[in-house]
Amino acid sequence: MSRQHIGVLFGGVLLLVVAMGISRFAFTPILPFMRIDEGMTFEAAGFLASSNYIGYFIGALGAGYIYRQKKNFLLITVVLNVLSILCMGITHSYLLWIILRFIAGITAGYIFVLTSSIILDYLAKHFLSRWSGYLFSGIGLGIAISGLFVPFFEASFSWEGTWIGFGILSTIFLITTMTLWRSITIQDGEKVEKTRETKIFRGFMPWLVIAYGLEGLGYIITGTFLVDIIYNIESLRPFASFSWVIAGIAATPAAPIWMALISKMSTVKVLSIAYILQIIGILLPVFSQTAWSVLLSALLFGFTFVGIVSISTAYVRELFPKQSGAVVSILTTAYALGQIVGPIMASGFETLFNSYKAPLTFAGTIIIFALATLLFGKLFSDRKQLNQITELQNE
Known part of the structure; x- marks a missing residue:
């Protein structure tokens, strides 16, 4: 792999660090400090998270219609995304937070779909598809960075300074990517005709989309509230921020590992293993509230959700190589739709039963349905x- 190819891939990794690891998931370890300092309820936090995911849904849907100037459009959305991170630290208005998280969501949706489409197409063009798993390591790397930096930033600059610090860090990553991509020409995609929907939604694809949407609904409850849940168990409070670091560390090498397993087993079998491990991880804190159980839960969460994202995204791109932008957009939109509903339902269950076990049990049940949909759909x-x-042979 040449230096140029490594540069293009690394630039894509950094964009996912910004959009996914920092813009979306730094909110998870920062949330407990915001809730305490600002007197925010669990329900208010749920609506704040859902605002981000509504934006992500819109961005993921819109990204499927970007066929020209993908690179330039992508970089502009990253600039807006970074600004939304910075501004979170300079206001105490809940309404402005809702708007900023919404903007962060829209831009993150565009960034994920366009970056995935651009890099996967680039690697395929240069016969380097085996390296595609490394792109999605940016999600885990970003989560690990957010988990490591939040305690340091918060102790010195409070939660406001934490957002600003992440904004500065994201700016550095953006500049690095622009430098690495400065002489790279990204080929524009072909505009797909309106008949694409009838061609795409056939065979196993609809079942995969439904299962992936359920995965988005189930996993995001843990993804949004994991640190907050641990923080509110007094005996486990010292492990709260560390749990997010564990999730990030587990997520960083996850994509390449899961992608390597596909060469030994079928894609659906590998996905099924990932779903089963995720169900165990989500339900662990329901049955056991010890340090090892919550840290193992965080590890399984990070390792499986990035695996499911990378396998599913690469799989649909493989099924429809000439429609990568469209199919990745459809898949991500279903995922985002689940994420919108997840935090709101989680906060509702927590309020109704006055226990964090209720939303986690709900999340685990949803992933079981996702697994059942995947297996039934394949069969x-x-x-x-x-x-x-x-029938054709008999004719």
Whole structure:
């Protein structure tokens, strides 16, 4: 792999660090400090999270319609994303937080879909698709960075300074990517005709999209409230921020590891293993509230959610190589739709039962449904395809 290829890939990794690891998930370890200092309720925090995910839904949907000047459009959205991070630290208005998290969500949706499309297409063009898993390590790396830096920033500059610090860090990452990509020409995608929907939504694809949407709904409850839940168990409070570091460390090498497993097993089998491990991770704190159980929960969360994202995204791109932007957008939109509902339902369950166990149990149940949908969908689509082949042979 040449230095230029490494530079392009690393630039993509840094953009995912900014958009996913920092812009989206730094909110998780910062949330406990914001809630205490600002007197924010669990329910208010849920709406704040959902604002971000509504934006992410819109951004992911819109990104599927960007066919020209992808690189320039992408970099502009990153600038807006970084500004939304910085501004979180200079206001105490809940309404402005809602707006800023919404902007962060829209831009993050565009960044994830466009970066994935650009880099996966670039690697495929240069016969380097085996390196695609490393792109998604940016999500885990960003989570690890947010988990490591939040305690340091917060102790010195409070939660306001933490957001500003992350804004400065994100600016550095953006400048680095622009430097690495300065002489790179990203080929524009082909505009797909309106018939694409009928061609894309066939076979196993609809089942995969539904399962992925349920995954978005279930995983985000842990992704949003994990640190806050641990922080509110007094005996485990010292492990709260550390749990997010564990999640990030586990997530960083996750994508390459999961992608390597695909060469030994079928994609659906690997996805099923990831779903099962995630269910165990989500439900662990329900049955055991010890340091090892919550840290293992964080590890399984980080390792599996990035794996599911990377496998699913690469898989649909493989199924529809000429429509990478469209299919990644459809998949991510379903994921984002689940994320919008997740935090609101989680806060509702927590309020109703006055226990963090309720939203975690709900999240685990949803992932079980996701796994069932995946397996049933594969069985159904394979049987339907076999019947069609048999009918053709009999004609």
